[in-house]
Amino acid sequence: xxxxxxxxxxxxxxxxxxxxxxxxxxxxxxxxxxxxxxxxxxxxxxxxxxxxxxxxxxxxxxxxxxxxxxxxxxxxxxxxxxxxxxxxxxxxxxxxxxxxxxxxxxxxxxxxxxxxxxxxxxxxxxxxxxxxxxxxxxxxxxxxxxxxxxxxxxxxxxxxxxxxxxxxxxxxxxxxxxxxxxxxxxxxxxxxxxxxxxxxxxxxxxxxxxxxxxxxxxxxxxxxxxxxxxxxxxxxxxxxxxxxxxxxxxxxxxxxxxxxxxxxxxxxxxxxxxxxxxxxxxxxxxxxxxxxxxxxxxxxxxxxxxxxxxxxxxxxxxxxxxxxxxxxxxxxxxxxxxxxxxxxxxxxxxxxxxxxxxxxxxxxxxxxxxxxxxxxxxxxxxxxxxxxxxxxxxxxxxxxxxxxxxxxxxxxxxxxxxxxxxxxxx
RNA sequence: GGAGAAGUAACCAAGAGGCUGAAGGUAUCGGACUUGAAAUCCGACAGGUCGGGCAACCGGCGCGGGGGUUCAAAUCCCCCCUUCUCCGCCA
Numbered sequence: 031x032x033x034x035x036x037x038x039x040x041x042x043x044x045x046x047x048x049x050x051x052x053x054x055x056x057x058x059x060x061x062x063x064x065x066x067x068x069x070x071x072x073x074x075x076x077x078x079x080x081x082x083x084x085x086x087x088x089x090x091x092x093x094x095x096x097x098x099x100x101x102x103x104x105x106x107x108x109x110x111x112x113x114x115x116x117x118x119x120x121x122x123x124x125x126x127x128x129x130x131x132x133x134x135x136x137x138x139x140x141x142x143x144x145x146x147x148x149x150x151x152x153x154x155x156x157x158x159x160x161x162x163x164x165x166x167x168x169x170x171x172x173x174x175x176x177x178x179x180x181x182x183x184x185x186x187x188x189x190x191x192x193x194x195x196x197x198x199x200x201x202x203x204x205x206x207x208x209x210x211x212x213x214x215x216x217x218x219x220x221x222x223x224x225x226x227x228x229x230x231x232x233x234x235x236x237x238x239x240x241x242x243x244x245x246x247x248x249x250x251x252x253x254x255x256x257x258x259x260x261x262x263x264x265x266x267x268x269x270x271x272x273x274x275x276x277x278x279x280x281x282x283x284x285x286x287x288x289x290x291x292x293x294x295x296x297x298x299x300x301x302x303x304x305x306x307x308x309x310x311x312x313x314x315x316x317x318x319x320x321x322x323x324x325x326x327x328x329x330x331x332x333x334x335x336x337x338x339x340x341x342x343x344x345x346x347x348x349x350x351x352x353x354x355x356x357x358x359x360x361x362x363x364x365x366x367x368x369x370x371x372x373x374x375x376x377x378x379x380x381x382x383x384x385x386x387x388x389x390x391x392x393x394x395x396x397x398x399x400x401x402x403x404x405x406x407x408x409x410x411x412x413x414x415x416x417x418x419x420x421x422x423x424x425x426x427x428x429x430x431x432x433x434x435x436x437x438x439x440x441x442x443x444x445x446x447x448x449x450x451x452x453x454x455x456x
Numbered sequence: 457g458g459a460g461a462a463g464u465a466a467c468c469a470a471g472a473g474g475c476u477g478a479a480g481g482u483a484u485c486g487g488a489c490u491u492g493a494a495a496u497c498c499g500a501c502a503g504g505u506c507g508g509g510c511a512a513c514c515g516g517c518g519c520g521g522g523g524g525u526u527c528a529a530a531u532c533c534c535c536c537c538u539u540c541u542c543c544g545c546c547a
Binding site: 398 | 505
């Protein structure tokens with residue numbers, strides 16, 4: 031969401047940004063917003079003037095009543111009533127225009143960073159850098175569920191019976207490995223100076239609207255029947271939402287938080303739920319990192335944050351690469367975003383395991399979160415989020431990359447304390 | 457889930473339809489007194505947001521949130537939220 035004043039003064043920049051994102055259907059929105067804004071201000075000017083008069087006269091009535099001059103008071107009353115209908119009419123129009131304006135504003139995408147490569151969809155995302163050798167062993171790597179089954183670590187059939195497609199039971203050492211990865215990731219971020227947090231897993235609709243675009247919401251969020259509550263799709267939602275309507279003292283920035291939560295996603299849209307395995311499912315768990323900072327610091331944090339994801343995966347002996355999102359693949363609120371992809375020796379390609387985003391001030395504006403500076407002025411902070419680790423999916427990378435020729439799975443040193451000292455699964 | 461009570465500024469707290477755009481106090485800041493400090497005295501101290509204006513400034517909204525009644529609402533009515541106490545239920 032952009033500042034209306036920015037749209038007013040930079041209409042062509044906003045239009046070009048829409049073109050850069052291959053969303054030409056949204057181009058008319060710019061002029062519609064500018065027209066609604068003009069009407070909004072005209073209506074406000076008239077109605078506020080009328081209200082000012084009414085306020086002034088009402089005070090006079092009060093004074094006259096106090097002096098016992100009832101007749102004079104009645105005369106003024108009649109005068110005030112005369113404008114009543116017009117005020118009501120304009121007040122109603124003011125609401126309509128504001129609602130329409132807000133609705134359209136929500137659809138206009140955030141201005142992307144100049145460094146973002148232009149492209150129409152995910153096929154045009156750009157590989158920036160690789161970390162670690164993408165090795166292909168000389169023995170076959172089975173499908174990840176097959177590896178898990180060897181350790182009696184997964185029961186998809188039962189999950190299907192109990193919850194349907196898109197759910198899993200993890201069992202035994204595989205379930206333990208899942209928890210070990212989460213615990214390791216949590217401690218990894220605590221060591222980076224982040225504050226650990228367990229947030230609510232359900233949030234109000236206005237918070238959902240504040241943290242994501244309407245289209246993302248439709249494709250992702252589960253609503254609780256009969257309540258104004260949604261299951262979170264990521265703890266980012268409750269962690270950024272934490273600041274709704276808040277004025278944050280500048281000296282508490284940057285806020286660096288790492289949160290654990292299960293994540294619930296409909297996965298409607300382009301991909302849908304995969305037939306087999308735990309790659310794309312309706313429920314998974316995730317350790318997340320979020321940062322709220324001064325605008326001038328957000329790009330520095332962005333660089334830092336994705337590098338931590340790389341560091342974490344490398345510490346588990348998993349080769350990764352950084353893939354930058356092109357303009358067309360960038361969600362509407364984002365200024366810049368990249369994925370960290372892990373190497374799959376089975377498929378001999380990389381697949382997404384982390385997503386790091388700089389949202390600029392878009393979430394802050396929607397949520398009305400502000401920072402109070404030392405000089406007393408308020409401004410909008412920037413918000414960022416990044417996956418630390420999302421285990422069911424990362425377990426795919428983990429199992430494939432640590433599988434040995436004899437069928438055992440090597441446990442990297444950093445995870446052993448969380449696995450009761452085990453060096454391998456066999 | 458049921459019954460009560462309460463939500464006013466950083467904090468405590470008055471106010472119960474109209475000179476309240478919000479008393480008073482604590483804290484904070486500035487000043488006087490003092491060698492300095494304390495104490496005392498004087499002064500400042502209601503935010504946030506939107507609209508207009510180059511600006512000084514003017515105006516709208518605003519007393520948990522949202523509606524309503526009224527010329528006028530912190531004050532009356534309705535709905536909701538939160539907190540506290542008691543009961544019930546429960547990991």
